[in-house]
Amino acid sequence: MIDCVRARRQRRARRGPAARRLDADIAGATLLAAGALVFSVFIALATSGCGVAPPQAAMNQLGNRVEAGRDTSTPAFAHPPSNRDGIHSPYAIAAGAGGIWFTEYSAPRLGLMAPDGAFKQVELDPDGFPERLTVARDGAVWFTDPQSDRIGRIFPDTDKVDYYYLPTPKSGAAGIAAARDGSIWFTEHAANQVAILVPPGAGRPSPGQHGFKEFPLPHGGGPAGIVAAADGSLWFAENSGNRIGRITLAKDAADPKITEYPLPVPHSHPNGVAVGGDGEVYFTELAASRIGRITPLGKISELVLPVNGPALDIVATGKGTIWMTVPKAHAICRLRPGTPITAFYLPETAIPAFIAGGADGDLYFTEPTGKLARFTPAGVLTEFKVAD
Numbered sequence: 001m002i003d004c005v006r007a008r009r010q011r012r013a014r015r016g017p018a019a020r021r022l023d024a025d026i027a028g029a030t031l032l033a034a035g036a037l038v039f040s041v042f043i044a045l046a047t048s049g050c051g052v053a054p055p056q057a058a059m060n061q062l063g064n065r066v067e068a069g070r071d072t073s074t075p076a077f078a079h080p081p082s083n084r085d086g087i088h089s090p091y092a093i094a095a096g097a098g099g100i101w102f103t104e105y106s107a108p109r110l111g112l113m114a115p116d117g118a119f120k121q122v123e124l125d126p127d128g129f130p131e132r133l134t135v136a137r138d139g140a141v142w143f144t145d146p147q148s149d150r151i152g153r154i155f156p157d158t159d160k161v162d163y164y165y166l167p168t169p170k171s172g173a174a175g176i177a178a179a180r181d182g183s184i185w186f187t188e189h190a191a192n193q194v195a196i197l198v199p200p201g202a203g204r205p206s207p208g209q210h211g212f213k214e215f216p217l218p219h220g221g222g223p224a225g226i227v228a229a230a231d232g233s234l235w236f237a238e239n240s241g242n243r244i245g246r247i248t249l250a251k252d253a254a255d256p257k258i259t260e261y262p263l264p265v266p267h268s269h270p271n272g273v274a275v276g277g278d279g280e281v282y283f284t285e286l287a288a289s290r291i292g293r294i295t296p297l298g299k300i301s302e303l304v305l306p307v308n309g310p311a312l313d314i315v316a317t318g319k320g321t322i323w324m325t326v327p328k329a330h331a332i333c334r335l336r337p338g339t340p341i342t343a344f345y346l347p348e349t350a351i352p353a354f355i356a357g358g359a360d361g362d363l364y365f366t367e368p369t370g371k372l373a374r375f376t377p378a379g380v381l382t383e384f385k386v387a388d
Contacts, residue, residue, distance in 0.1 A: 068344040068380070097139055100356065128163075171189075177234065189239070194245070195215065219241060225270075225283075228275075237273050244260070270286075271313075306342075310326065312324075312327055313354045315356055318361070325355050327351050327352055330345060332346065332363070351368060
């Protein structure tokens, strides 16, 4: 799939600007992006059927459905980003102290929306293709680059970019998470591995001798999203293996313990993962209109969404609230402890993709049509054009 993406880039480069913009619009509207993992997302969203329904015993009552409010007074910012080709398709997203970071489907660059609403861009190596990203506790932004078999790091104060090349070629680096101890964990979708990178620092290897270590999964499974829990464990979704995995690393242990939990419904295609305030892990399923929940002891339950379409991404915010994006339904869903799921319907022009919780308590999500959006817990939507 990565080779297909590279060929698609080369073909697009040979076409005129208008044709390239049309390509980006089409790609954005369908959420087609780089990597085998993201291709499975496209398949899930483009398929009219939503997959196998869960058993009746596993269903919860459908929750509330409300219309989202809309902020019609979006300010015109004084400093829009410069853009050589005029194409913007925001993709993955992460929140940091300096604002909201996002990758772009259409170009090798990262974008940042500062708290005052100003945008800036960080141009990357033109041979790369950033996919997912995370912000570490020291403020550094890390991202996966499956096209060039590497992990990248940006220092926001200088925009300096470092690259760390992976030991396994064509491993398909996908999801990425920053652990509390400063280590960076990520999934290798094509190689069926989960890996750790210990960043360089005092007493640590330099970028040329970095501290990578890869751990093959016992049963394969195409790992996708990954998240770090407060207890130091890592949870990840096995997209093709239909499992949720957990990694625990005992003190002074050479290798971590990997535990896998099969999902009760076949072919669910788990993707995004988030840790709730209760320590339970919530995950999206690309093949149906439901999300899953797994306890630290491995007990799995499933919750049906009150909308027609699969949830793509998921995030946990304060007080244990879980938020999900449902692009096909143009909706944001909210799950609070002890309450049914509430769906907020957005305007039909809004296509929520990846989502993050901001430092201000609001939600931010990308739209592949060239916008970022802010969504308040009360259900008010504000959209921002990434470029004029």
